[in-house]
Amino acid sequence: MVNKRKTCMTIIAVLIVIVLIALFSVSCKKVQDPLAGFNITTFNGDIVIKRVDGKEPLNMPYRYSMALLAKRLVFRNEIAGINISSVKYEISDTGLRLYNYKGMLVEADSSAVNEVIDSIKYCKGVTTLSGIIADKEDCKIKFYEGCSAYMLVDNLRDYAIIPSTLSEHINKGLSDSEKVFSIMNPKTFGTVQFEIIGEYTTKNRQDALYLSFAGLSRAVAGVQRDAVDHIECMEIDVNEEKDLTDLTYFLSGLFADYNMLSQYKNRINELNEPYPYMFVNTAGMQPIVLTEETDLKKNIITVTRIDGQKYLEMSHVYADALVKGYYKYSEYIRDIVISTGIKGVSRENYPPYGLHVTADGVFERDWNDYCSEKGIKEPPYHQAITSVSEIKSNKKNCEIFFYGNYTNRDLVMQREEDYRVFGTTRGGHIKGYAIIPAPMYEAARKHKSTRYQNIELFAKDGYDHYRKLFVGFKVIGYYKLPEDSTDEYDVVYISYVGNNDKYEKEAYKNEYIESIVIETDCDADMDSLTRYLRKFFAPEDVAEEYKGSKNELGLEYEYCYTIQKNVD
Secondary structure, eight states, X not given: OHHHHHHHHHHHHHHHHHXXXXXXXXXXXXXXXXXXXXXXXXXXXXXXXXXXXXXXXXXXXXXHHHHHHTTTTTTTTTEEEEEEEEOOEXXXXXXXXXXSOGGGBTTTTSHHHHHHHHHOOEEEEESSTHHHHHHSTTOEEEEOXXXXXXXXXXXXXXXXXXXXXXXXXXXXXXXXXXXXXXXXXXXXXXXXXXXXXXXXXXXXXXXXXXXXXXXXXXXXXXXXXXXXXXXXXXXXXXXXXXXXXXXXXXXXXXXXXXXXXXXXXXXXXXXXXXXXXXXXXXXXXXXXXXXXXXXXXXXXXXXXXXXXXXXXXXXXXXXXXXXXXXXXXXXXXXXXXXXXXXXXXXXTSSSOOSEXXXXXXXXXXXXXXXXXXHTOOOOOEEEEESOHHHHHHHSTTOXXXXXXXXXGGGGTSOOGXXXXXXXXXXXXXXXXXXXXXXXXXXXXXXXXXXXXXXXXXXXXXXXSTTSOOEEEEEEEEEEEOOTTOOOOSXXXXXXXXXXXXXXXXXXXXXXXXXXXXXXXXXXXXXXXXXXXXXXXXXXXXXXXXXXTOBOTTSSBOOEEEXXXXXXX
C-alpha cells in the first residue's frame, strides 16, 4: 500500500512538472511575439537580416552582400562568421549552364555520366556549410585533402562542393587544380570557373551544386554587376565580448535596426533605397539613436549685441570657434543654429554672386540631363547651415530625408572618415555635408549608391583668379516640399564647415553671421554650457561688467546671450 502511495505521488509530481514546463513555454512564446511572423528555424546567427515588411523569402539584391563582405577585414575582430546563401538557380538550357566539365570526367559521353549531369537541376551560392545543410538536411559533407569550409569565402578563387554521384566519374589521376567546371549565364554574359573541393551525399536527390557565393554571384550578375532577388539568407555571428558599436553603425547604414524601426522611416540607406531590410540581433547590441524627441520643452539661448543694435553683424571667427569647440559642449545641447543667410543670385541678375554651388562629377552629368529633360533650372542659391531647423524655417512644412545613419549633428562637424583630399573632379577637398533639393535626389535615383553624390562650392572667374576656391560637400540628405507648396527648390544647403573656407578670401572675409541660437533640454547642465559660452559672450544680465575686457578670441565683448527656459 505504501508503495502504491509513493507511485501515485510520483505520478502527480511528474504531472505538475509537465504543467509548469508547458506554462513556462507559453510565457516564453509571448516574449518572442515581436518575431512571431518570421521563420524561427532560420534564426541561427547573432544577427539575422529580415525584410522590414515581414515577408519571406528575403529576395535581397547581390549588392547588399558586396557591401557587407567588403568590410570583413575591417571588422575581423567583431565578426566571427558570415552566413550568406543565394536563391536556387536552375541549371538548364533556359537558365544557368554547366559547361567545360567534360575534361575532368572519365567517359564523359557515356550514358551513366549523362544521367548524372541531367540529374543536376540547380545550384546555390553559399559562404558556409549552413547554406548546404539548410537545403539538404540529411546530407553528409566530405572535404578533399587540404580543403576546408573556409575556402567558400576565399576572395581570390572560386570553389564547389558537388554530389558524390558526380564525384564517382571524375578522373582520379587529375590534380586538384584540374578538377574544374564553369557556370555561365547567357543572359548577362557572366562566366566563372569553380574548382571542386568536396562532395556531399544524401538519401534524397543529389541534384544540386553548391558554389562559392561570390563566384556564383558574379556569374549571375555578369555585365550587369548586380542581381535582384538574389540572396535567400544573410546571418552574422559576432564576438560578443568585443565592442560592437562600430559594427552597429556600419549595419545601420545598410539595414534598419529592428529595435528602432520608426527612426528609419524618412531615411535612404547607403545603397540608395528606403531601408527595405532590417537587422535583428540577439547579441545585446545597443541601437544607434538617430532621432531626437521634438515634443519636449527646451531652453533657448540667443546671442544678441550688447549695444542693442538690431542686426548682429558678427564676424565669422565666432562661428568658427563654436564649431571648432563643438565636442566640448555638444553633450549639453540639443541643437545649434548658426545662420549666414542665403547667398547667390538668379543668373538673370547682374552682377552675379562670386561663389556658386553645383553637383560634381557623375552627379553633375546626371543633374544636367535631368534639368534638360524636365525643363527646370539649377538652384541659384545656397546657404550654409549647422542645423536642419533653418531648412524647416525657410521651407515651410518640408520633410528632411537623411542618408544612412547621418543626423542633424553631422551638419555641425564632419566625421573624420568623410574628409577626402582632392575629392572632387576640380580638385576640391571634401570638407563638409550638403542637403539637396528633392529633384537633385531624383536625378540620382538610378544609381545603386549614394556615395558618389558630391556638391562643390567654387569661385567664378573674376574673384581670386590666381587662388580659386574649390570645396567639396558630401550629400547626406535631401528636402522635399509639400505637393501643394508654392515655394521652389531654389536653395542647396551646405554645412558651415567647409563653407567657412571662403572667409580666407578677400572678397568674402567681411560677410557677417546673421544669428546664433542654441537649444538645450530643460534638465541640461547649464552651468557647464554657460561657462563655455562666457569665453566669447557676456551674460545679458551682467553685460555691463564685461565692457572694455576682451574675450578668448582677443576681441572686446560686443555680444551677449540670453536664456529662455522651459519653452514649448
